[in-house]
Amino acid sequence: MRQSILAPIQSAGITPNLTDYEEARRSFSWAQAEQHFSWSKTGRVNMAHECIDRHVEDGYGDKRALHYLEGDDERVWTFAELKQETDRWATALRNEGVRRGDIVFIFLPKNADCYIAMLATVKLGAVAGPLFEAFMEEAVRDRIADCDGRFLITDPDLAVRVPRSDLPSLEKVFVTAGAEQCREDEISWNGILAATQVTDSPTEWVELDAPLNIHYTSGSTGKPKGIVHAHRAMIHQYQTGHWVLDIQDEDVYWCTAHPGWVTGTVYALFAPWLNRATIVVSGGRFDADSWYAAIEKAGITVWYSAPTAFRMLKAAGAEVAARYDLSTLRHVLSVGEPLNPEVIYWGLEQLGLRIHDTWWMTETGAQLIVNLPSEPIKPGSMGRPIPGIDICILDDAGIEQASGDIGHLAIRAPWPGLMREVWQNEAKYQSYFQFGGWYLSGDLAYRDADGYVFFQGRSDDMINSAGERIGPFEVESKLLEHGAVAEAGVVGKPDPLRGEIVKAFLVLKPGVNNTPELIDDIRLFVRTHLSAHAAPREIEVIAELPKTKISGKILRRELKTWKTPDEAVSGLPASESPSR
Ligand code: WT7
Numbered sequence: 001m002r003q004s005i006l007a008p009i010q011s012a013g014i015t016p017n018l019t020d021y022e023e024a025r026r027s028f029s030w031a032q033a034e035q036h037f038s039w040s041k042t043g044r045v046n047m048a049h050e051c052i053d054r055h056v057e058d059g060y061g062d063k064r065a066l067h068y069l070e071g072d073d074e075r076v077w078t079f080a081e082l083k084q085e086t087d088r089w090a091t092a093l094r095n096e097g098v099r100r101g102d103i104v105f106i107f108l109p110k111n112a113d114c115y116i117a118m119l120a121t122v123k124l125g126a127v128a129g130p131l132f133e134a135f136m137e138e139a140v141r142d143r144i145a146d147c148d149g150r151f152l153i154t155d156p157d158l159a160v161r162v163p164r165s166d167l168p169s170l171e172k173v174f175v176t177a178g179a180e181q182c183r184e185d186e187i188s189w190n191g192i193l194a195a196t197q198v199t200d201s202p203t204e205w206v207e208l209d210a211p212l213n214i215h216y217t218s219g220s221t222g223k224p225k226g227i228v229h230a231h232r233a234m235i236h237q238y239q240t241g242h243w244v245l246d247i248q249d250e251d252v253y254w255c256t257a258h259p260g261w262v263t264g265t266v267y268a269l270f271a272p273w274l275n276r277a278t279i280v281v282s283g284g285r286f287d288a289d290s291w292y293a294a295i296e297k298a299g300i301t302v303w304y305s306a307p308t309a310f311r312m313l314k315a316a317g318a319e320v321a322a323r324y325d326l327s328t329l330r331h332v333l334s335v336g337e338p339l340n341p342e343v344i345y346w347g348l349e350q351l352g353l354r355i356h357d358t359w360w361m362t363e364t365g366a367q368l369i370v371n372l373p374s375e376p377i378k379p380g381s382m383g384r385p386i387p388g389i390d391i392c393i394l395d396d397a398g399i400e401q402a403s404g405d406i407g408h409l410a411i412r413a414p415w416p417g418l419m420r421e422v423w424q425n426e427a428k429y430q431s432y433f434q435f436g437g438w439y440l441s442g443d444l445a446y447r448d449a450d451g452y453v454f455f456q457g458r459s460d461d462m463i464n465s466a467g468e469r470i471g472p473f474e475v476e477s478k479l480l481e482h483g484a485v486a487e488a489g490v491v492g493k494p495d496p497l498r499g500e501i502v503k504a505f506l507v508l509k510p511g512v513n514n515t516p517e518l519i520d521d522i523r524l525f526v527r528t529h530l531s532a533h534a535a536p537r538e539i540e541v542i543a544e545l546p547k548t549k550i551s552g553k554i555l556r557r558e559l560k561t562w563k564t565p566d567e568a569v570s571g572l573p574a575s576e577s578p579s580r
Contacts, residue, residue, distance in 0.1 A: 002345060006354050006377040011330040016373040018243040021387070028387035030416055033239045044205040047212055047231050048123035050238075051273035052086060053203065055079045060276060067252070067298050068112045070283035071290070074297075077112065079276075082119070089120030090202035092192050093151075096172060100125035100204050103147050103214060107131040107140065107154040107162070110258050110283050113176050115269055117153045118213075118259060125204030127228070128213040132260030134532045137163045138478065142223055143216045144170060147423065153189065156181045208232040214423060215262045217362040218471030219442075220460035226423030227362050233266075234274055236366040236417030240386060241271030244358060244370045245302055246331055254280040254294065255304040261468070262362040263335055267304055271366070277302075288316035292324035299328045306336040307343055308466035308498050310355065314346045315497070321350055331373060333358055336467025337499040338455050341379035357382045359455070361441060362469070363432065365417025369453050381452040382445075389415055393447055398435035401446070406456050409445040410438035461556045463492035465500050468533050472556060478530045479504055482522050484512045489545045489554040493538060504536035505559050507545060514541045 008016075018024055038054045039045045055063065061080030068075045077085065098104060104121040106128060108114035114130070121128040129149065131140060141163050144152065148169040154162060155176045164170060164185060172187055179188040209230045216224040241247050245267065253272045257264035272279050282294045286309060294300065313321070332347060332355045339357040347355040359369040359382040369391065371383035385391045392400050393407040401407040413433065422429040432439050444456040463470040472490040479488035487507040492500030506522070508514060519539050527535035546558040 002341075002379075004378065006344070006348070006379065008374055008376070009352075009354055014248065014330060016246050017248065018246075018372055018387075019374050021372055021375050021384070024243075024387035030235060030239075030388055033235050033388075033416075036238055037234070045208055045210075045231055046123065046125070046203055046206055047234050047270065048086060048090075048119045049203055050234055051119060051270060052079055052082050055276050056083050063276070064278040065273070066112060066115060066279050066281060068281045068283070069294055069297060070111070073283075075112065082116070084198075085116050086119045086123055087198045087202055088193060088196055089116055090123040091198045092189075092196040093120060093124055093126070094202055095196065096151075096174070096187075096192065098124060098126050098151055100206065101127065101211065102151060103127045103129050103149055105129040105131060105144055105147075105149050105152040106259070107133070107135070107152060107158050108176065109133045109155070109158070110264075110281060112281060113153075113155070114259055115279075115281060118265065118269060120202075122212060123203050125206045125210065127211045128265075130213070130215070130259040130265060132258055132531070132533075133158065135161065135260070136527070136529050136531055137161050138529045139531045139534075141166050143226070146216075146223070146226060147214065159183070159186060206231055209420060211420065213265060215265065215362050217262070218462065218469045218474060220458075220462045220471060221473055222471070223474060223477075224471060225425055225428055227262075227419045228421045228423055229365050229417070230420040233365040233417045234270065236415060237266055237271040238274040239388070240367045240370070241267075241275040241277075243372060243386060244356075244367050245271060245275070245277075245304065245333065246373050247272060247275035247277045247302060249276070251277050251301045252280060252299050252328070253277040253302045253304075254282065254298070254300045256282070256291075256306070256309060257304075262365075263304075263306075266366055267335075286312060288313050288320045289323075292321060292326065295326050295329060296324045301328050302331045302333075303329060304333040304335065306467035307334055307339045308337065310334065310339075310343045310346065311497050314343065314350070318350060326351060329353060332356065335360070335367075337464050339382075344377070344379045359383070359443075359453070363419045364411070364415075364439070364441075365419060368411055368415075378448075378450075378452050381448070381454050384451045384453065385411075391447075391453070392438070393445060394435060394438065394440075398438070403447050403449050406444055406446045408459060409441045409443040409453070410435065411441065413437055413439040461491065463490070463500055463502055465492065465495075465502055465533065466498040470502060470534050474530065475502060475504065475526060475534050475536065476554075478526050478534075479506065479522065479536075481529075482525050484508055484518055485522065486510075487545050487554075489556055489559045490536065491556050491560045493560075495537075501537040502534060503538040503540070503559075505545060505562065506539060506541050507543065508541055 065079040066077040106117045150171045153174045174189040175186045176189045214226045255268035259265045280298045335358045356371040358367045360367045390412040475490040476488040486509045489505045493503040495501040546555040
């Protein structure tokens, strides 16, 4: 029977790190979490030190830190090896002129180099700017240009997507390969590393509020904004790794996200290593067989992924899952988009485990609303705020709503993980704080009488496809660069697999014929110039876009409920709800 409340599942012999939520809500303060860090005694702050070097100092140098697998390719690094490797990379970066506070863009696939590059940058007190591996030239250009980026680490395959001639600020492009694979204006990173001697520790001690990394993220208007986090985020990231990921000493941990997304930085790298976990990194694209094989091969115990991935595994069928030994798994988590109850029931059936939803945003720096291993889960709810975090639901005027009423999901600011700034955009930063001390998430939600939070959609036009945040403006701008397109309106359309898909409504230029070839060409145009994840899966040509009378702005809300001729005839709703 499908239950509306799922009790905790006891894994044999394992007590969760947090057993009494109510008590922790009463007694926990962030100052307590600070005691965990070596800087609480030494005063010397650096995220990379707390992720790697301190574990070596504490006697865990031989523990496995990173287990990389892709197909038959497999390699393991201990904490001691990672310390050495990040020291070498950081020293090399320093020799090449990278200084504290400089931004180093990192455009690499999900592999060990990517993780080492991130840590080495941070070790040096520089700011890591990871870029998603599916980005094409425009997405790469927008981000590097916005920061006047001077340094980039990439590989031979991705380097071809870096439009050097449009990026005059870019002084050095390091390519993780030998000189024979580098083009004229690129520097062989293999060559640099081979010539690097580590003579002193490259670790720079920084202020807790010093910039750590920058993640570009989309909103409903304008180009993506650079969200800058500070080293202090480690307090929040460590604590949620401890409570929510529930990392314990024997765990082998896998987060499937790429470091170009905030989950792939915070929960594939920082939070687990702050908790001294053995991390699995698995490259390549999604494929049910290779994902299950990774779990079996590495003996993964704690697994953090996203609803679309779980839905794809479900669609692949139980026969595929049955081919693998998944019995090492003990704790499974989800993030990025609504986790529908169907997926939770699939998890119970297929894995014998609850899937724990978690809610947070790029801007929040770490998880805020979660389902804890020791607490009941209400399928359909994202859970409750972690100890140390207060939330509320506000109406349009900033008045707190009663339980059951839908409104704006807001968090009492500040908290340790909260972004330190929006890169060169103070007005944007301030826009999150319209109601005094409350951070406004842009999400709509309600709380039930027990304090469980239920996601209800976005209050703006942001699109969430497969857990990836896509700004309609960015896609519309790209579409308008296509020679056949006169006007474009882009919205998220509800989709059973991906949550939403990107749908574009186009008005073609006079005299242009609407043919299947043209539509394919337009889709490919966005795919190859902007990014595969942002390319519209559906394109519909219409005579005219709905616009506001006064300012002539596109009414995306109307497009969301637009009925295509087929849907109108068959009476199918074009969209299920105003949210998603
Ligand atoms: C937006 C933030 C940092 C997490 C990865 C996405 C949506 C996030 C959930 C969830 C329903 C969720 C929200 C949020 N979202 N988690 N558990 N249930 N929606 O980070 O790219 O900054 O996107 O993702 O709408 O505002 P992001």
